[in-house]
Amino acid sequence: xxxxxxxxxxxxxxxxxxxxxxxxxxxxxxxxxxxxxxxxxxxxxxxxxxxxxxxxxxxxxxxxxxxxxxxxxxxxxxxxxxxxxxxxxxxxxxxxxxxxxxxxxxxxxxxxxxxxxxxxxxxxxxxxxxxxxxxxxxxxxxxxxxxxxxxxxxxxxxxxxxxxxxxxxxxxxxxxxxxxxxxxxxxxxxxxxxxxxxxx
Amino acid sequence: xxxxxxxxxxxxxxxxxxxxxxxxxxxxxxxxxxxxxxxxxxxxxxxxxxxxxxxxxxxxxxxxxxxxxxxxxxxxxxxxxxxxxxxxxxxxxxxxxxxxxxxxxxxxxxxxxxxxxxxxxxxxxxxxxxxxxxxxxxxxxxxxxxxxxxxxxxxxxxxxxxxxxxxxxxxxxxxxxxxxxxxxxxxxxxxxxxxxxxxxxxxxxxxxxxxxxxxxxxxxxxxxxxxxxxxxxxxxxxxxxxxxxxxxxxxxxxxxxxxxxxxxxxxxxxxxxxxxxxxxxxxxxxx
Numbered sequence: 384x385x386x387x388x389x390x391x392x393x394x395x396x397x398x399x400x401x402x403x404x405x406x407x408x409x410x411x412x413x414x415x416x417x418x419x420x421x422x423x424x425x426x427x428x429x430x431x432x433x434x435x436x437x438x439x440x441x442x443x444x445x446x447x448x449x450x451x452x453x454x455x456x457x458x459x460x461x462x463x464x465x466x467x468x469x470x471x472x473x474x475x476x477x478x479x480x481x482x483x484x485x486x487x488x489x490x491x492x493x494x495x496x497x498x499x500x501x502x503x504x505x506x507x508x509x510x511x512x513x514x515x516x517x518x519x520x521x522x523x524x525x526x527x528x529x530x531x532x533x534x535x536x537x538x539x540x541x542x543x544x545x546x547x548x549x550x551x552x553x554x555x556x557x558x559x560x561x562x563x564x565x566x567x568x569x570x571x572x573x574x575x576x577x578x579x580x581x582x583x
Numbered sequence: 584x585x586x587x588x589x590x591x592x593x594x595x596x597x598x599x600x601x602x603x604x605x606x607x608x609x610x611x612x613x614x615x616x617x618x619x620x621x622x623x624x625x626x627x628x629x630x631x632x633x634x635x636x637x638x639x640x641x642x643x644x645x646x647x648x649x650x651x652x653x654x655x656x657x658x659x660x661x662x663x664x665x666x667x668x669x670x671x672x673x674x675x676x677x678x679x680x681x682x683x684x685x686x687x688x689x690x691x692x693x694x695x696x697x698x699x700x701x702x703x704x705x706x707x708x709x710x711x712x713x714x715x716x717x718x719x720x721x722x723x724x725x726x727x728x729x730x731x732x733x734x735x736x737x738x739x740x741x742x743x744x745x746x747x748x749x750x751x752x753x754x755x756x757x758x759x760x761x762x763x764x765x766x767x768x769x770x771x772x773x774x775x776x777x778x779x780x781x782x783x784x785x786x787x788x789x790x791x792x793x794x795x796x797x798x799x800x801x802x803x804x805x806x807x808x809x810x811x812x813x814x815x816x817x818x819x820x821x822x823x824x825x826x827x828x829x830x831x832x833x834x835x836x837x838x839x840x841x842x843x844x845x846x847x848x849x850x851x852x853x854x855x856x857x858x859x860x861x862x863x864x865x866x867x868x869x870x
Binding site for chain 2: 480
């Protein structure tokens with residue numbers, strides 16, 4: 384179980400973004416997180432993935448708050464260009480964490496022809512698939528998907544979510560962050576809205 | 584009512600030579616010229632060092648392309664020797680500067696906030712002091728000569744590179760792809776080798792190459808005003824300084840050719856620095 388308990392967060396001296404947010408994500412569960420731009424959805428996702436430290440509150444995985452070593456929580460960025468080293472070729476990026484099997488690679492539509500290219504030489508949608516493939520190592524138990532299909536065409540969007548739902552069925556817990564309410568209604572039985580720093 | 588609009592034809596993306604090709608070509612030419620100076624100096628050996636009073640102050644001719652000086656030295660040979668001396672002084676001084684800059688940047692990043700603040704203060708303080716005055720003071724305090732010039736140039740040229748390296752490392756440390764790598768369980772040693780180094784080495788290399796012309800110009804400047812290399816050494820600064828006494832007598836070649844060669848050498852390093860910067864950054868490939 385991935386748990387965020389009583390999370391408070393503010394950027395520097397500004398108004399709090401999150402005020403006492405608690406959220407639990409179990410294996411094989413998909414939770415949808417909606418909210419207006421700037422409501423703190425990505426901030427909560429980044430805190431749950433260990434990218435940001437909360438001002439108050441804890442994030443625990445199976446009750447433990449340890450942050451060292453390989454995390455079982457992976458965060459997928461809405462702007463995937465920031466999530467990859469611009470000096471690395473795609474092949475190296477994909478295999479940074481694990482050697483993806485052919486079935487997963489093909490299911491996500493990642494072409495081997497991209498392996499020799501740099502991130503700026505493929506499209507935003509293609510790069511999003513690359514970062515998704517990198518994140519789906521067998522050690523990943525929870526995925527924080529922050530607007531991951533916002534840049535993709537509807538068909539690819541559907542293919543990727545179909546694939547993620549199959550992974551979810553075999554144990555992957557997914558926090559789907561989006562302001563696309565119809566998409567969340569289709570994929571997430573449980574949905575929350577973040578507003579004024581609190582979950583509703 | 585429709586109106587015809589003139590749409591300019593799109594520039595071909597495959598035009599040759601493009602900016603990148605031209606920059607790399609000029610870098611190669613620069614590297615060839617520098618290699619030529621080193622090789623020519625080796626091949627010349629002692630030629631041009633000995634005085635020949637029968638050909639004093641001869642203007643440029645087929646026998647002496649750059650003319651001769653007041654002691655009958657061949658100015659072309661002396662200029663080549665001078666450029667070679669400048670190259671070595673520049674290489675050693677710039678290398679020491681890069682080492683100082685790298686060590687300070689690592690210290691600032693790894694030893695906490697107080698170390699970072701200290702390095703930032705040192706950089707600001709060093710950049711706030713007048714460059715040439717500091718060079719003269721250090722060289723004078725150390726008694727002049729080659730070693731003094733090298734030390735003076737080395738300890739005054741690290742601040743800019745330190746600032747660049749520190750800023751680059753700070754930015755990288757908080758980059759999402761570095762955090763992603765950490766969340767994948769990669770050690771700081773792995774991240775240092777595979778993420779930091781590929782980003783920092785072009786800065787280091789370009790920094791080193793671009794420090795060269797600075798170091799060479801300052802060496803020549805220090806020598807010109809009498810605080811640099813020994814007058815017996817055929818350095819460019821010595822040649823330019825000597826030429827001043829004869830310029831009013833119309834012996835223009837004594838200053839013109841060493842000056843032009845120094846300018847060419849500095850431009851060569853500038854071209855190499857720009858070429859390396861382009862080669863090292865994959866995002867610049869389409870430029």
